[in-house]
Every structure is written in structure tokens, then in C-alpha cells.
Amino acid sequence: MSRPTIAGVARAAGVSVASVSRVLNGLPATEEMGERVRRAVEELGYVPDSRARSLKVGRTFQLTLAVADVGNPVYVTMMRAVEEVVSAAGYRLVVTTTGPDVVDEVALVRGMARGYADGLVISPLRVDDDLIKSIRECDVPVVVAGNVPSSAGVDTVRANSPKGMLLAVEHLLAKGRRRIAFVNGPVDTVPGGARAKGFADAMKANGLRPVAEVEAVDFTFAAGREAGVELLSGLNGAPLDAIVAANDLLAVGIMHELAARGLVVPDDVAVIGMDDSELAEQVFPPLTSVNLGSAERGRRAAELLLARIEDDSRTPRRIVVQPTLSVRRSTP
Amino acid sequence: MSRPTIAGVARAAGVSVASVSRVLNGLPATEEMGERVRRAVEELGYVPDSRARSLKVGRTFQLTLAVADVGNPVYVTMMRAVEEVVSAAGYRLVVTTTGPDVVDEVALVRGMARGYADGLVISPLRVDDDLIKSIRECDVPVVVAGNVPSSAGVDTVRANSPKGMLLAVEHLLAKGRRRIAFVNGPVDTVPGGARAKGFADAMKANGLRPVAEVEAVDFTFAAGREAGVELLSGLNGAPLDAIVAANDLLAVGIMHELAARGLVVPDDVAVIGMDDSELAEQVFPPLTSVNLGSAERGRRAAELLLARIEDDSRTPRRIVVQPTLSVRRSTP
DNA sequence: GTCGGGGCTGTAAACGATTACAAGAACGAT
DNA sequence: ATCGTTCTTGTAATCGTTTACAGCCCCGAC
Numbered sequence: 001m002s003r004p005t006i007a008g009v010a011r012a013a014g015v016s017v018a019s020v021s022r023v024l025n026g027l028p029a030t031e032e033m034g035e036r037v038r039r040a041v042e043e044l045g046y047v048p049d050s051r052a053r054s055l056k057v058g059r060t061f062q063l064t065l066a067v068a069d070v071g072n073p074v075y076v077t078m079m080r081a082v083e084e085v086v087s088a089a090g091y092r093l094v095v096t097t098t099g100p101d102v103v104d105e106v107a108l109v110r111g112m113a114r115g116y117a118d119g120l121v122i123s124p125l126r127v128d129d130d131l132i133k134s135i136r137e138c139d140v141p142v143v144v145a146g147n148v149p150s151s152a153g154v155d156t157v158r159a160n161s162p163k164g165m166l167l168a169v170e171h172l173l174a175k176g177r178r179r180i181a182f183v184n185g186p187v188d189t190v191p192g193g194a195r196a197k198g199f200a201d202a203m204k205a206n207g208l209r210p211v212a213e214v215e216a217v218d219f220t221f222a223a224g225r226e227a228g229v230e231l232l233s234g235l236n237g238a239p240l241d242a243i244v245a246a247n248d249l250l251a252v253g254i255m256h257e258l259a260a261r262g263l264v265v266p267d268d269v270a271v272i273g274m275d276d277s278e279l280a281e282q283v284f285p286p287l288t289s290v291n292l293g294s295a296e297r298g299r300r301a302a303e304l305l306l307a308r309i310e311d312d313s314r315t316p317r318r319i320v321v322q323p324t325l326s327v328r329r330s331t332p
Numbered sequence: 333m334s335r336p337t338i339a340g341v342a343r344a345a346g347v348s349v350a351s352v353s354r355v356l357n358g359l360p361a362t363e364e365m366g367e368r369v370r371r372a373v374e375e376l377g378y379v380p381d382s383r384a385r386s387l388k389v390g391r392t393f394q395l396t397l398a399v400a401d402v403g404n405p406v407y408v409t410m411m412r413a414v415e416e417v418v419s420a421a422g423y424r425l426v427v428t429t430t431g432p433d434v435v436d437e438v439a440l441v442r443g444m445a446r447g448y449a450d451g452l453v454i455s456p457l458r459v460d461d462d463l464i465k466s467i468r469e470c471d472v473p474v475v476v477a478g479n480v481p482s483s484a485g486v487d488t489v490r491a492n493s494p495k496g497m498l499l500a501v502e503h504l505l506a507k508g509r510r511r512i513a514f515v516n517g518p519v520d521t522v523p524g525g526a527r528a529k530g531f532a533d534a535m536k537a538n539g540l541r542p543v544a545e546v547e548a549v550d551f552t553f554a555a556g557r558e559a560g561v562e563l564l565s566g567l568n569g570a571p572l573d574a575i576v577a578a579n580d581l582l583a584v585g586i587m588h589e590l591a592a593r594g595l596v597v598p599d600d601v602a603v604i605g606m607d608d609s610e611l612a613e614q615v616f617p618p619l620t621s622v623n624l625g626s627a628e629r630g631r632r633a634a635e636l637l638l639a640r641i642e643d644d645s646r647t648p649r650r651i652v653v654q655p656t657l658s659v660r661r662s663t664p
Numbered sequence: 665g666t667c668g669g670g671g672c673t674g675t676a677a678a679c680g681a682t683t684a685c686a687a688g689a690a691c692g693a694t
Numbered sequence: 695a696t697c698g699t700t701c702t703t704g705t706a707a708t709c710g711t712t713t714a715c716a717g718c719c720c721c722g723a724c
Contacts, residue, residue: 002471003445003471005709005710005711006710006711006712007710007711015673015674016673016674016675017674017675017710017711017712018673018674018675018676018712018713019672019673019674021711021712021713022672022673022712022713025712028671028672029672029673030671030672030673033672033673045469047442047443047445047446048446048710048711049387049446049447049709049710049711050446050447050448050711051383051386051387051392051446051447051709051710051711052387052447052679052709052710052711052712053710053711053712054383054679054711055381055383055384055387055679055680055681055709055710055711055712056678056679056710056711056712056713057679057711057712058679060383062448070402070408070411070412070427071405071408071412071610073403073405076402076403079402080402080403083429092428092448093428094426094427094428095402095426095427095428096424096425096426096427097415110379111379113335113379114379114380114381114382115381115382115383115384115680116382116394116424137377139334139335221610221613221614249614252614253614255616256614256616256618259616278403278553279611279614281553282553282581282584282585282588282611282614282615283614283615283616284587284588284591284615284616286588337679337680337681338680338681338682339680339681347703347704348703348704348705349680349681349682349704349705350682350683350703350704350705350706351702351703351704353681353682353683354682354683354702354703357682360701360702361702361703362701362702362703365702365703380680380681381679381680381681382681383679383680383681384679384680384681384682384709385680385681385682386681386709387679387680387681387682387709387710387711388680388681388682388683388708388709389681389682389709390709447710
């Protein structure tokens, strides 16, 4: 009554287990052998046990994508891209979420050694030495979608935040907006840090000083809204005509707070987000957003992972994908 | 150089593999034994291989959640709820996406027999006899988050769409809107079918006839926008003061098309979505939406799954969770 | 007719854990 | 001193596959 094993199939077909295995894996066998085995398989409804199989062959044909927060629409873009590449290569993709804490990320990477998957793409929110160390020591290949120091010696695919910030700031300038505020996520995160620096540099390069800067508690919509409150009530009458947000969710949160105060986007205040996620085109007005290439990063990360699985001796690569600006109606 | 096995640890500690296993699993052992084993484990950086372990014990301690489209925000709500329950019970959650085709769903369910996970929560978009059959024959417990005929004899947790539609229609009526159109997703899907019937009944119960009905090609934002075009240009001047959409993404797509034609929500046309996903509060104006209890359905589904894993002989349960209405500003 | 070679096929040994069973040690009761 | 418990530890079987190796059969060449 319970699940048939390969031994059961062998018995039913009157052949050896080795032959069953061979037929199932497409190794040479006589026509008759193939027929008998296939019939027995069909009859018993046999399905090979992947645990036993991967124990023996040492591969699971599963790849893992780990992201911090499934609610952030930037990850769905990335997820789709990764999924496409890995499934074309014959792997299943499993997605897990780590949450915002680096200890959970470390635990996840360490856990990969248990043999859950053949490789991991991780997009870490926070990075510390422990995480780097665990990645380097990990027995399965890991590629990082995000920025880690090149000294770490791991495969990475990252965005060019500074360039992205430059696109944002210069777009605003071109539209005549010079009183720019910045809403960032936590600056102790990888994207938060990169964007803080990128924004500061972009402003300086254009001889501007930010009207205000506020740091949201995380990269969520609710945090954006709160940051909007803080920003707008902290102005004390200082003029403001544009806001750059560190991601789309924050931008959207801010837009709500602007609306609540009767300010209209983009006439009174222009808003630019980052990530160019699906959300950017869904909100109203549609959000101008810096496309940091999430889809391409996902694709490249997946390709890198597959290549490393193929050949683990390759020297680590560091790919950076360039941003573009998706102009929509939240800027003039 | 390669990964240490339990045998290596045993050798290093000068004890037997059985003792190592026992210590690691918290079975009784002397203080000294525990100490030696732990030291060897630490020293070698040993991590048990989960494949071997689950081959032997017959459990993977992984649970799978399968959804049609990770881009649909209703699933992130559900995902969060499921995650919470299963991780509290000591399981890892892996999320996979099936796509819109029933054959892929069937393949997924059949594939569960390979031992990837100890159980499955599936939220199928389309259901046919094959799918039901594969669920019943599946060697691991499956619970369906969605509507399947009670004759199927499987655990299900479903929403009460008809009741939800009633809430929507009666809310509009209470606000004085009587010229109501309906935008549905594909009517050959489970939610599409349920909502079509629910809407028709709700209208009839209130003595109303729909101004128009259109069927989008799927449940995405883009499809909503297209459906909006079709709806609005097909009116031929018929008066319209409210639209009910079968989910939030469709509703948002429609709102964009309304805006493009200079119609303002809710003054000219009220819009109601369904699912009450995070998107509903993120768009502008915030979307009134029927909360079909995705979070609770996720939670209940996960609990049902755990219960069935515990005791497979329980008779199948069918839970239905009741809707509520989240009133926001897209209705007057 | 014998021998060599090339395919198929079967037997059995892995893979890395858990666990039933047996054996040994320690200890108290008689 | 002997016996019986109880507690700890080790040996070996087992989970369900894959695959190295050896055996077999058949065929063609000498």
C-alpha cells in the first residue's frame, strides 16, 4: 500500500534494480527491457525518491533564492528572472525569506551545508564579516545579489547605486527642481548605505545641498509614510520641490503623506523612487523610478551560479549592472 | 577537505557513530560523551546532511506553498501567514510558483511524491479532475487554499466569495450607486468562477442588473488596464457610477484607465477591489476592498496541514472564512 | 571450433544518517 | 559473592537510490 520503491518495480518487471535505474535514466538497454520496466513503473505508479537519489548523486537539482522580504515588489522582479534562468537549466527554484537580521542570513547560508540545494542566490540586506565568512566556507556555491567588498572574494552581481542616484538628481535638475530631500531606508543596510553615499555624491557633483534627509526604519510602505510625516513636519517652512526615495515602497508611502497634506505630485513636489518595480507603474501618479536592473541582476546572478556549479574553480566574478531611468508622471 | 560526515566526527571523538547521532539528537548520554562529541563537531565544522537524515527518518521538515503568481500581492499576505505558522512548528517553508496552467499544478502535486517536502499548501487557479485525483493520491498531505467540490474529499480552506460580493454590492448601494459594472478575471478559474456567480447573485438579490461585465485575460494589472479600456469604450454612453473588480490588481488597472479618461474616483466612479492586499492601501486613492481573509486562510491552511501531518486519518475538513469590507477612499 | 570482444544485465557496495539490538559496566539487593 | 537492574555504548541493519564490477551471451574472425 505504501509507496513503491525501485525494488518493487524490479520485482514486478522481473528484472534487477540496476536495470530499472538504467532504463529510467536513459542508459542503454534492450527494447524489451525498456518496455517491461516502463510498464511496471506505470502500473505501480512508481516515482523515484529524490532524497535517496540526491543522497547518492550528491545533487538535489534545487536552487535557492533568499530574499529579505517577499512583500517588497523589487524581489518579485528578481525572482521572475532567476526562476526563468534556473528552470531552463533543469533546476527547481525554491524561495525562502530571511527577514532583516543578518544572523538569520548567516544561519541560512550555514544551513545550505545540510544539502537542501545545490546553490544559493542571496540578496542580503545587511552584511557583516560573519556572513562573508559563512559564504566563503559554504560547501555549495553562493552568489550574492548585492554589494559586498571585493576583498570578500565571492561572486556578486550588484547595482550601481551612485550612478542611479546621479540619474535621479540630474533628472530633477533638468526639470528645474533644486530643493531636493532624500528619504533613505536604514543606513546600516547594504542598499541604505550605498544609496546614502550615492545621493550625497550626486548632490555634491551638482553643487547642491539636500533640503532634508530622513532615515526610515525599514524599506516598507508604512515606514515611508512615517518618514513622510517626519520629513514634512520637520521642514519648518523650508521650500521643497522634490523628494528622492531609496526605493519604490518608501516613495509611495511618502506620496500618501504628501497627498494627505494637500500637496500634489508632481506640481508641488516631484517624487522619484528606486527599483522600478511593478508597483511604480501601479500607483497614481505612476512613479518615476530608477531602474537598478533587478531583472538583469537576477538573470546574471542565476547564470553566475550555474556557471560556478559547473566549474567551482573559476575566479570570483563581480558584475555590475548599469541603471536607467524610467520616467513617469511623478516628475514633471 | 570535503565535508565531514558523522563517521569522521565519530573517529575524531573516538566514539561510535551511534553515540554522535544520539548526542546530536539530545538522547541521553554521559556528560563526558557529550563534551567529546560537541568538541569534535565544533572542530570539524560538522553539519548533518539533511538528505541522508530525511531518507532515514522519512521526513524533510520542509513544507511547500505553491501559488500561481508571485506578482499578485494577495499571495504575499497568505505567504506571510503560512510562514509564521509553519516556522513556529519547526518547519522550513519553501515557496514555488506554478503558473496559470493546471497541468503544471498537477505536475507539482505528483512531484511531491518524490519526497521534496512533508506537505503542501496549494492555491490553485484552475482545478480539474486530474488535479483532484493527484491530490488524493499524493503520498504527502495536501491542503487546498481555494474552492474545490466537497465531493473531492480533501482538506480545504476557502473564501466566501458570494458573501464578499454581497458586501461590495451593498456597500455601493448604501452609498447610492446603482449603475454597477463588473470586471472579472478568467471565468474558467476557481476564483473567477466563484466571483462571477457571487456577483450575479448579489445583484439579483438587490434587484439590480449590471451595467456591463467584462472578463480580463488574467488577474494582473495589465489585464485590468485592458479590461478598463474594453469596459469604458463599450459603454456607449450608458451611465456608470461604480465598478467591482475581482481582485485588487484588476481594480488598480481599471483606476488607471479611468484616470486616463479624466474620470475621478470615487466622485464619478466608485471602485471596489477584492483581496484587500497591501496594494489596496498603497494606491491612490486607497482602494476599498473586500477582505477575503487571505491571512486567515493562510493560517488555517497551514494549521490544517500540520494537523494532517500529525494524524492522517482525520476526516477531511472544509473551512470557510468570512469576508469583511475594508472601506477606503475609492468609494464615497 | 575456439577465442576475443562488445553489449546487456545482475550483484553488491556505496551515499550519510538513524535506531533496534546486544553487550558491557556499574551498582544495589539478596 | 551472586544475581538482576538499569544505564550507556557499540555493532550493524536500514532507508531508496546509483554505479563499479563481474558475469553472461552472442557474434564475428581466425
